[in-house]
Amino acid sequence: MNAPRAVLNRDLIVATSLRILGAEGLDALSMRRVAQELGTGPASLYAHVENKKELLDLIYDEALAEVRVPEPEPERWLEQLREMALDAFRVLSAHADIAKIGLGNLPTGPNGLRIAEAQMAIMLAGGVPPKFAGIMIDRLGLYICSDVYEDSLHLSRQRDSGKELGSFMEEFFGQIEGFYRSLPVDRFPTLVAQVDNLMDADGIERFEFGLDLILRGLASRVEGADPAGPTTKG
Amino acid sequence: MNAPRAVLNRDLIVATSLRILGAEGLDALSMRRVAQELGTGPASLYAHVENKKELLDLIYDEALAEVRVPEPEPERWLEQLREMALDAFRVLSAHADIAKIGLGNLPTGPNGLRIAEAQMAIMLAGGVPPKFAGIMIDRLGLYICSDVYEDSLHLSRQRDSGKELGSFMEEFFGQIEGFYRSLPVDRFPTLVAQVDNLMDADGIERFEFGLDLILRGLASRVEGADPAGPTTKG
DNA sequence: ACTTAAAGCGAACATCGTTCTTCGAAGGAA
């Protein structure tokens, strides 16, 4: 019986984990589940990976590989920053609740560094003061990750409920809306009156709104930049 | 033997949990730990609390009780919004890593609602379009919670290391800085050149910078507001 | 061919959240 040895390796473990994450979510991504998928036991994984945290960091950076980075065009620096943020949002959203891993971990993997390098280059080319650019990388990453993470919690709840996405969201937000409407008007007059404005706007809309605020704020601190920001919609 | 019965109740459990959270962190806050502190077993808690998630939601709202809310002054709406955000940041930071609970949970507790009501009232008084105000409450809450959460991860790591806070932070960021400096210059030229600008600025400074961006961005979308934002520092 | 270093892997440990089940005491009704 010449069963092939050394079938296990780091890349295979990472790829398998990423597949499980996408299909079943972060809660289902246990060491045992990964091992099971590879036809072995959990102990076998520890020869290739320090611990679970390292494995998570690895699959996070692996997911970031899909984020595209452009060559800096000084005239379009704000638009480029915006495009990169939207692309990162798209990629992270596509990998379900991976954003939880990125929250609070500054980028040390090759792809995280690649993205940070591109952001820094774009901002410096655009004339953003280096000190601002340094903090901006941090703030942008935090905003993107936290927003995707928030969305992922809804998806996780939907997965647990077993319902179909559309009907689940409808029911979920319907309940929230009903809750807000049932609040005592004397204590929360403004909130109750504005329920509609609290509830409309879906995920991507909210993300773009906040991103636009941040970029407008940055532009207002950079000399020569259009204070109206990259978009003028609304 | 008139041993007092019914020593357990919701408020006592919440208060005890909040004390453990502050002293030992979120990781140490298990149902068993809370029960032990109350001299009983974990099963006893379930008579007063649905499950752990509900308990966490309760202590989160309890912590929010410390956030002060002002009467709206239409002329100072941006400053008031800023003051509330800083106050919430202060309160959440004081309760260690409680911010993780608030991430992704829209406010349904009495204190969360009280804060949202005040924010909405301030913005409407200041002339912010209701649709913007609705999203702003969401975006501000997300920004505050995610930033405090990021900080709490550092504190958690420091707690596990057993070291004193100052020396831990110094060592931690020293390692990160060293790592960045050791990167290959040909692949990450801009990043390596700007290490100093990536690392300076401590927690509160970063938070205020991002908050300022968001508020400037909002001001630029509201007619009649000062496009330079609430502060002009930097 | 023999040695050695390391991967594979079953079993176990210490946790965790939660549930089942039993016990006991408070409070109302007769």
Next chain:
DNA sequence: TTCCTTCGAAGAACGATGTTCGCTTTAAGT
């Protein structure tokens, strides 16, 4: 007072988790 109902207290256990220990098996080096 005495009985009965109700519900909180709590021990034990279930199924999971991340991780470690120790043994076996294999591949590579000399």
